[in-house]
Amino acid sequence: MYNTLVTALENGIFIITINRPDKMNALNKTVLEELSTAVDEVYENPEIRSALITGAGNKAFVAGADISEFLELLPELAPDLAKKGQLVFDKIESSPKPIVAAVNGFALGGGCELALSCHFIYASDNAKFGQPEVNLGLIPGYGGTQRLTQVIGRNRAMELLMTGKMITAKEAMQYGIVNEVTSQDELLDKLKETLLLIHSKATFAVAKIIECVNNFDHTQQGYDYEIEKFGDCFETEDMKEGVSAFIEKRKPKFSGK
Ligand code: COA
Numbered sequence: 454m455y456n457t458l459v460t461a462l463e464n465g466i467f468i469i470t471i472n473r474p475d476k477m478n479a480l481n482k483t484v485l486e487e488l489s490t491a492v493d494e495v496y497e498n499p500e501i502r503s504a505l506i507t508g509a510g511n512k513a514f515v516a517g518a519d520i521s522e523f524l525e526l527l528p529e530l531a532p533d534l535a536k537k538g539q540l541v542f543d544k545i546e547s548s549p550k551p552i553v554a555a556v557n558g559f560a561l562g563g564g565c566e567l568a569l570s571c572h573f574i575y576a577s578d579n580a581k582f583g584q585p586e587v588n589l590g591l592i593p594g595y596g597g598t599q600r601l602t603q604v605i606g607r608n609r610a611m612e613l614l615m616t617g618k619m620i621t622a623k624e625a626m627q628y629g630i631v632n633e634v635t636s637q638d639e640l641l642d643k644l645k646e647t648l649l650l651i652h653s654k655a656t657f658a659v660a661k662i663i664e665c666v667n668n669f670d671h672t673q674q675g676y677d678y679e680i681e682k683f684g685d686c687f688e689t690e691d692m693k694e695g696v697s698a699f700i701e702k703r704k705p706k707f708s709g710k
Contacts, residue, residue, distance in 0.1 A: 455491070456487065459472045460491060460494075464645075464649060466503055467495055469488070469504060471507070471514075478510070479517055480518050481519035485537060492548065492552070495550055496544075501550065502648075502656070503552070503648045504551070505552075505553055505644055506555070506567065506571060508558060514556040515564030515567055517562025518595070542567060542570035545571060547663075548572075549660035549664070550659075556580045556622070557579075558579060558581070559619075560582050561583050561584070562597075565597065566596050566597040574630060574632060575633045576633075581619040582630060584597050585617040586617070587614065587617040588617045598610070601613065604628075605630060656707070658689075664678075665679050690708060691708060
């Protein structure tokens with residue numbers, strides 16, 4: 454079905470593997486388009502409870518946008534490319550179902566931006582993160598200056614973006630980019646374990662958590678948003694089930710309604 458992705462559905466987890474290992478899984482036009490379609494599947498297929506994005510092979514998650522497509526790109530069309538990438542990554546970030554990144558090697562440029570657009574990231578101990586666009590006379594275009602700053606703060610983002618240097622998985626964890634570092638062998642299993650734990654929770658509440666966190670705002674607006682979504686949860690059967698189960702000292706059986 455896809456030329457540049459391999460997908461599989463396993464226990465409700467949609468595994469999306471970007472499959473151009475000879476090109477370090479670089480994001481060319483086709484990968485971006487197919488990734489967009491695969492994310493649509495996550496939104497639309499009720500059998501999919503969550504998704505995990507990873508890279509084929511053991512060297513790279515994604516080593517960036519496909520640099521070979523840049524030379525022929527006319528300046529007036531470059532913003533369109535950035536816009537297209539941002540639309541896909543925004544769709545990942547806004548997904549009502551969890552979409553997480555299993556970073557199994559280089560996550561550079563668009564690869565780092567892709568991982569940052571996911572709801573959280575686990576990485577194997579050989580992973581490297583960076584925004585090396587400055588080495589090409591460029592800046593990130595798929596949201597990197599914004600999401601990286603949001604995740605690691607202004608000063609660290611400034612340094613990483615201006616130097617283009619790579620950081621290790623361990624450093625990425627210290628920076629708050631990565632939630633957990635595992636061995637290469639354990640990466641997918643650990644992340645699947647966490648996703649299965651999330652599957653056992655109330656689907657509506659999970660979706661509202663994603664929405665509220667994505668709408669984080671220092672001002673009263675963020676808190677007001679939370680008030681509204683908190684209220685919405687009271688309309689669900691799962692909320693009644695969760696609260697009743699606690700009172701009755703039993704495990705809740707969520708139905709997703
Ligand atoms: N776009 C297109 N092709 C890429 C690529 C990218 N972002 N990253 C790697 N490749 C290709 C290489 O050109 C090479 O292709 P070839 O075998 O046909 O020559 C192949 O992937 C293997 O990469 P190579 O550089 O030989 O591997 P390496 O182990 O020596 O280095 C990296 C790995 C990731 C450090 C290095 O490939 C790199 O710096 N890539 C570019 C990262 C970048 O600048 N990303 C931001 C883009 S905006």
